[in-house]
Amino acid sequence: MRREDDESDEEDEAWRNAQNRAATMVCQPTAQQTHWGGFVAGPSYKPRNRMMTHANLMNNYFNLNLVYTEKDFRRRFRIRRHVFKRLLHDVQQVNPYFQQKQERAGHAGFSPHQKVTIALRMIAYGSSADPMDETHGISESSCLDTLEQFYVTIVQVYKDKYLREPNQEDLDRLIHKAEDRGFPNMIGSLDYMHWDWNNCPTRWQRGFYERLRMPTVVLEAIASYDTWIWHALFRVPRSQNDITVLGRSPLFNSLTEGKAP
Incomplete structure (x- = not known):
């Protein structure tokens, strides 16, 4: 019984040695193999200066x-x-x-x-x-x-400075600037527009077709006088008007939840 165990151990060891030699041969680079990185002359290489x-x-x-x-x-x-x-x-x-x-x-x-x-x-x-x-x-x-x-x-x-909603300081600044221009108690002008989506995925095109029979996506944005875009929504599918887009927008969520300044 011991002899059979010894023979089995020898076979296992020989098998492991053969596997290690094969792995070593695969991992070693040959003269034909090239290393990644740097400039390598070949069919796709272009000598850019x-x-x-x-x-x-x-x-x-x-x-x-x-x-x-x-x-x-x-x-x-x-x-x-x-x-x-x-x-x-x-x-x-x-x-x-x-x-x-x-x-x-x-x-x-x-x-x-x-x-x-x-x-x-x-x-x-x-x-x-x-x-x-x-x-x-x-x-x-x-x-x-x-x-x-x-x-x-x-x-x-x-993102912490620009990609955010206006705080109380921002609102005071926006309201003051609007008052100077003759629009009291206003913080911005809301507008919508359709953008042509030329690279719209085929499976989505039917959901984004507009009156011109081409896929478009509606952009809702508010910008301040110094071109700070403090609100944007750019993912509304199907044919929409300004009221329906506004109804699906998170613009007034903070106001309705009592979290707005």
């Missing part, structure tokens, strides 16, 4: 002897230059993705100016990633990653 595109961007908008004026900057970025610099500083402090790093191949990654510029340009113009590849030398996947990281970081940084 990141340093040149960064230098052009800095010479055009940020260096002392810049090419384009403050007016040009605001028209193309939809914000002023000092707002861009504040965004650039804030996102770098919160998200390491926007800090320039060195890749495994030893090449410098995209600069913070390039990443924030790409995100703002795609938002301002509603453009796809292909134009960013041509002008800034960044691939489509990197553009989309940068845009997603920018959205998440902006919400994380500014």
